[in-house]
Amino acid sequence: MNITTFAKRLCLPVLLLIAPVAMSAEQMTPAAPQLAAKAYVLMEASSGQVLVDSNGDQRLPPASLTKLMSAYIATLEIKRGQIGENDMVTVSENAWRTGGSRMFIKVGSQVTVSDLLHGIIIQSGNDATVALAEHIAGSEDAFADMMNKTAGDLGMENSHFMNPTGLPNPDHYSTPHDIAKLARAIINIDPAHYAIYSQKEFFWNNIKQPNRNLLLWRDKTVDGLKTGHTEEAGYCMAASAVRDGMRLIAVVFGTTSEAARAAETQKLLTYGFRFFETQTFYQKGTELAKAPVWKGATHEIRAGLADDLTMTLPKGQLKNLTATMTMNPQLTAPIAKGDVIGKVEVKNGEQVVHSANLIALDAVEEGGFIRRMWDSIRLFFYGLFN
Structure with a gap:
């Protein structure tokens, strides 16, 4: 892999595949009920x-x-x-x-x-x-x-x-x-x-x-x-x-009453279950990608999420979602487990409906003297040509 290709991998967006799920046909979502409550x-x-x-x-x-x-x-x-x-x-x-x-x-x-x-x-x-x-x-x-x-x-x-x-x-x-x-x-x-x-x-x-x-x-x-x-x-x-x-x-x-609070609360729950659905696409701690690391004891680091990526949308819209992943440029050791090293964005068409930090799933310590020097030289020449 040449220097330019290696460096570009650090910052290019990567399309993540949203797992297909069984969906109902897309439908109109009515306005939420107006409750008799403060x-x-x-x-x-x-x-x-x-x-x-x-x-x-x-x-x-x-x-x-x-x-x-x-x-x-x-x-x-x-x-x-x-x-x-x-x-x-x-x-x-x-x-x-x-x-x-x-x-x-x-x-x-x-x-x-x-x-x-x-x-x-x-x-x-x-x-x-x-x-x-x-x-x-x-x-x-x-x-x-x-x-x-x-x-x-x-x-x-x-x-x-x-x-x-x-x-x-x-x-x-x-x-x-x-x-x-x-x-x-x-x-x-x-x-x-x-x-x-x-x-x-x-x-x-x-x-x-x-x-x-x-x-x-x-x-x-x-x-x-x-x-x-x-x-x-x-x-x-x-x-x-x-x-x-x-x-x-x-x-x-x-x-205004015991009966009213039960009835009004039931309206909210009924509306939510009738017109929305939830799907967990990626679980926390799951490897989503590997990113190259400069000056490290290892050449790559695993990237994932700190929390489950769960989305709730009006029924029929989950099938329209796409996700992209972008790594921070020039990840350089040392990197601690849990450090933010990129971002995931979920879009419904052109609208970003969710974003989350990508974190390091492992720690990467500094490499030896020769590794650090060699990567410093590669980064120097990459900077000259970009």
Whole structure:
């Protein structure tokens, strides 16, 4: 291979073949339904792509949707080994006195972390939420700090939490878009605990309480997440469902009744499943190409993606996609595993609908003295003639 050919391979776009999939005929996609709600979003869960957005970033009181964050932090603490599911939590008077919906735990009693988590998710117990928050962080205020730090980590840019329950506070707010991001993390990061969100009832202290998510009874594809209500917030819901391998998340703020929040959320899910489809074309870590490397211990490096390349488009459009890959010019060792070395662009006709960084799937160390000198000479002459 001569110098010019070798160097040009570093920057020429390469056509990637999009794997063919079974498609329905292309169809008209109607406008999204207009819901009787203050704000709402519909998100595809694997990619985080928002399919429907109406005031999705408007800051509003989230009511008990706040408890999604409280439960998420608890499951993270379990995964990190900071608390155990069978740890006993002593119920404080502060937790016992918390108003609103309740699990009916008794002051001074001991309850397992697992039971409290079920009481938060299924019964929406404010008492259970405060008890677990105090167990994890020592106080509600300290736990709120954890909530805000976690919100920042998840990119929830329009959320701020003052307490773990969602009881009204002027500085306590979130958005449908942010809650959808949180729901996506709950589903993808800890599927074992996500299974709790599909349970229709929980029996505690001789009281059986149903899950307030009416869609669990109405739609067998729905498997979570949670409802919320205060006078200020209205009736809110975050719900998720899976059909034909595609998972959607619908979040609705500010409806007028329990029946309305279920009906409006169902409209969003129905629209998404009826008119969109999702396909994963390339999985993370899969080799898509090899790129030449200058001055390295090896001559080539494998290129791939850090995340799955998943696309959601109106039905019938996925078959129109093409992808091109462009490598960064003059890749020079050392290169660390995970370094960005190029880019993939997916187009629908002339429109770029998705782009992602190509990363190095392996590390390439510097070559020996002779290799480095020889490649320096080749690059010098390449520069003279180009």
